[in-house]
Amino acid sequence: MTAHTAIAPAYQARLDARAGRLSGPTANLAPGNVQANLAILPRDLAADFLRFCQRNPKPCPVLAVSEPGDPSLPDLGMDIDIRTDIPRYRVWHDGELVAEPTDVRDIWRDDLVSFLIGCSFSFEEAMLDNGLPVRHIEQGCNVPMYRTNIATRAAGPFSGPLVVSMRPMNAADAIRAVQVTSRFPSVHGAPVHLGDPALIGIQDIYRPDYGDPVEIKPGEMPVFWACGVTPQSVVAATRPPFCITHAPGHMLVTDLINSRLAAL
Known part of the structure; x- marks a missing residue:
């Protein structure tokens, strides 16, 4: 990408989050682009959580699921790093909220699976x-x-x-x-x-x-x-040993286009 090439607003939002320039809510940011909620869980809980989402499609419509340990999500956009590209995260231990960092690279694990969920x-x-x-x-x-x-x-x-x-x-x-x-x-x-x-x-x-x-x-x-x-109320209720989510309102801005999600 040359210095004169315009960066798409969605990608710019992710770059701003990655660089620490964006740490607030993402409503109306990059209009036209799909935004996504996040839940990251260890692999041994991933199958159960996927079934939970399938049984609760209204609150938990799944847009993408990562491979274990892989921070990229190529189905949702170019050069996504789920460890850095959300403005603010929440870290949960045994159902208790313990931190709200802007970057989770230092606690990333090879067994973590990312679930990206549709957003209003x-x-x-x-x-x-x-x-x-x-x-x-x-x-x-x-x-x-x-x-x-x-x-x-x-x-x-x-x-x-x-x-x-x-x-x-x-x-x-x-x-x-x-x-x-x-x-x-x-x-x-x-x-x-x-x-x-x-x-x-x-x-x-x-x-x-x-x-x-x-x-x-x-x-x-x-x-x-x-x-x-x-999923955050569910994490608080069921107390899994470890989980990472987005902070409410602080979404992943994807390259998907909202209009393509319309069913009619």
């Missing part, structure tokens, strides 16, 4: 194209995410509560959002709940478990989608 940031592009509000983008903050009382389907040692992301909108926009996001099953698809958050176990909508609270205007209702942070 992808369908937000379609929502914006349809004139629908995306409040956390408007407010320049991270999307609010909540643990619910909805159980996931267990697989091997993995089970735990569904996590949802929330975007407030009025009734007409909510109906349109169902139509728009239903076309993207590989990035969570249609909402799982509209309206009263208490019905899915959320006691205070202004105190998300992950991300930031956003304004809910008069006449709006909260609309909830299954979220790729669900």
